[in-house]
Amino acid sequence: MEALELGFRYSEVELFRGLSFRLEKAQVRVVLGPSGSGKTTLLHLLAGLLCLQAGDVRWEGESIRQKSEEKLARRRLHTIGLVFQHHYLQPELTALENVLVPGYLAGRVDTGWGLELLGRVGLEKQAHLFPKALSGGERQRVALARALYNRPKILLADEPTGSLDRRNAERVMGLMLSLSQELGTALLLATHDEHLVAGLPEIRLG
Known part of the structure; x- marks a missing residue:
């Protein structure tokens, strides 16, 4: 993934401009900044969930600027x-x-891979449980397994530990880092x- 001279403003407030960087396979980078500095906005631009104002985003060398919503979603x-x-979670x-949802959307469901991912985040024994029976940290680990189901090239995580206590936050963070390296996901x-x-x-923003 590559960000090229990205800029964004809400009304009269400029969040950032001229922001450029690359994410290579299995590379890890952190977006830091106070609340309101544009962290979520940046991730939404990179994911194609928000229309670009200035600059461009490239996925595997291909610009997303001229793509339709349908093509971007696919x-x-x-x-x-x-x-x-x-x-x-649903x-x-x-x-x-829940982990298998991206597989249904992509038209290829692999229950074995879903169970393997749950095992990698320490939740294989909880596979049959509904979200209400899981702790906050367990739910976030299910969400991580779901995000990795289609073996994405890039994992974008927006304050994924913000609602967790320190112990669970460190565990989820460690899992994201280790699985990123293992799967080759930026x-x-x-x-x-x-x-x-x-x-x-x-x-750093803001």
């Missing part, structure tokens, strides 16, 4: 994995069924918790 399904502060689905993590990501290459 390409995003196989290119981008998304993890948010709130897990957004309450009527089990943990395993990771871009937006957070305000500088202690949690100390030492990682950063992009």
Whole structure:
């Protein structure tokens, strides 16, 4: 993924301009900045969820600027994995069924891979449980497994540990880093918790 001279403003407030960087395979970078500095906006631009104002975003060398919503959605399904502060699990689905959702959307469901991912985040025994029976940290780990189901090239994580206690935050962070390396997935993590990501290459906003 490549960001080229990105700029964005809301009304009279300029969040950033001339922002450029690349994310290579299995590379990890952190977006740091206070609340309101544009971290979520940047991730939404990179994911093609928000219309570009200035600059461009390239997925595997291809510009997303002129693509229709339908084409972006299809390409995003196989290119981008998304993890948010709130897990957004479907309450009527089990943990395993939630992980398999991207597979249903892509037309290729692999229950074995879903169970393997749950195992990698320490939740294989909870596969049959519904989200209401899981802790906050467990729900976020299910969301991480779901984001990785289609083996995306890039994982975009927006404050994924913001609603977790320190122990669970560190566990989820460690899992994201290890699975990123294992699967060759680039990771871009937006957070305000500088202690949690100390030492990682950063992009600072605000």
